[in-house]
Amino acid sequence: MDVRPVTFAALVEELAERIAAAPGDAWVRVALDGAPAAGPGELADALVGPLRVRGREVMRVSAADFLRPASLRFEHGRTDPDAFHDDWLDYGALSREVLDRLEPGGPGKVLPTLWDATRDRATRAAYVTVPKGAVLLMDGALLLGRWLPFDVTVHLWMSPNALARRTAEDQRWTLPAYARYEEEAGPLDTADVVVRVDDPRHPAVAER
Template sequence: MRDSGVRYRPISPERLVGELADRIASLPADRWSRVAVDGSGTAADPAGLADSLVEPLRVRGREVLRVSAWDFLRPASLRFERGRTDPDVRYEDWLDTGALRREVLGPLEPGGSGEVLPALWDRERDRAHRLPRTTLPAGAVLLLDGELLLGHGLRFDLTVHLWLSPAALERRTPPESHWALPAYARYERDVQPALTADVVVRMDRPHHPAVREP
């Protein structure tokens, strides 16, 4: 399979999870590993893939903490300051990158405390979650799902990007969310996640994914 000269290898969803779990488990076991699963909201379903990795990683001897970037959005007063359907604001200002860096990724840097806040902001109720911090043992894996995660200077040890062609992205995005499509197009243009992520999975057909070959 080819896309713009890039080769993709077809793979079953089960084999994909196994290969990703093997690669994550091979990261150094004497320190924390920060893994991002990046993809466009509902269409790519990065949360579903991240969830499916939890048990296989535990079977491989790794403790896992699941965190979602959707729990680190800015308050509604900031996200919707220019209206609820502004694609530029979604691209630039929805994610609270400072909080994600401070509360999740920073503590897992070498020499960090290992104390992670699993969720900060309840976007449905538009208020703080007020959850206690979780202390991760050495060798634990942070699995973070979200969209538009790359290109912010956030530090990860492994990045997985779930890529869809423009046609598939439009087809699989609910009509009420089509206003966000320009944000995803800008992300493709500015960040080029399909070229920069460590692992790229083509998800035009979710039951028949394909992995980018080196």
């Protein structure tokens, strides 16, 4: 891959232009995929304004609000990287309650949150109507290679050393899960856009 350095502001504008250019009046479902250290949530938040300037309404959803209950996540302990990779995120609920509802001809009503992991209980959020032509921006980790129906996928990639350096000490047990994800899901090959963020202040777009 060729790597093209960009500023964060330029990256946001470039992605906003690409997403807003999607044809038709259907919804556009966008994944901002990356480990927390890569900042997928920050990038998703930064895209909201530029997309609205381009005439696209935006619905923000975080995959972290669709975790499974603690009894399922911690069935093999609280620091099991394979369980983190396979069992923490409720992929079925993400499809059923969010992404499938924005299929062409779908109802256009999504559940913005499902589970409060801190309190370990359902959020009991109400469904939200997403206007036709709007963009769903979903940030999260380990989103690709799961048969989730996204229209545009952006993967924020960090080298193993950078990821280890920028991951909090109490979260470094998750590193083997990200290594497994890169090997099995191949996000560098499957994402529509790959952005290298070893230093989030100086991103670089990786072009095939």
